[in-house]
Amino acid sequence: MKREITRLRTWDSRSQVSRTDYKNLKQALYELNRLKEKISVSANVLEKAAYIYRKTLEKKLVRGRSISAMIAASLYAACRDTETPRTLKDIADVANVKRKEISRCYRLMLLELDLKMPVVDSIQCIARISSKLEITEKTKRYAVKVLKEVQEREESAGKDPMGLAATALYLSCIQNVVYLSLSESLQKLQVLQKLP
DSSP: OHHHHHHHHHHHHHHHSOSHHHHHHHHHHHHHHHHHHHSOOOHHHHHHHHHHHHHHHHTTOSTTSOHHHHHHHHHHHHHHHTTOOOOHHHHHHHHTSOHHHHHHHHHHHHHHHTOOOOOOOHHHHHHHHHHHHTOOHHHHHHHHHHHHHHHHTTOOTTSOHHHHHHHHHHHHHHHTTOOOOHHHHHHHHOSOTTOO
16 A cells, blocks of 8 residues: 555656756756845846746756756846846845856847847946945935946946946045045945956
């Protein structure tokens, strides 16, 4: 009797997931659910990430690559598409996958799936940076004003949005006589270590 129940359980589990694509998708969606708990994104971002992953699975782009890296790249693409401010480093830290591997998978998705991603707006990054540095509203508004001037002059093309936002906030702090040590700020942010 016990042996028969074990045999039935085995066949039941085999019948539920028969194709490898389904197994892969099941594991990927489990991974996406795990990432959802660690990084706060809306339900439509998760839905978009699942949709992008299904498309990569249909085009057989997952073969030879880790599921974790591909689902992290899908999540990053969904964040970019919905204009949710999440950096590649944020997703790499949460997914526990190297940033380089995620970016490689992301570039592959862009090429093969012909995805069109909007450019990240540096003004959206101001709120994120200023909350980490505890900057006043007046200083934030001045930084937004500085960034709008830069964008009107078309001097922001090709520049890192987080770098532009941090620079505008730093200039705003100087203008509004708010003491802000650049080295302490960089340590808190851990994103702009390229600035001199």
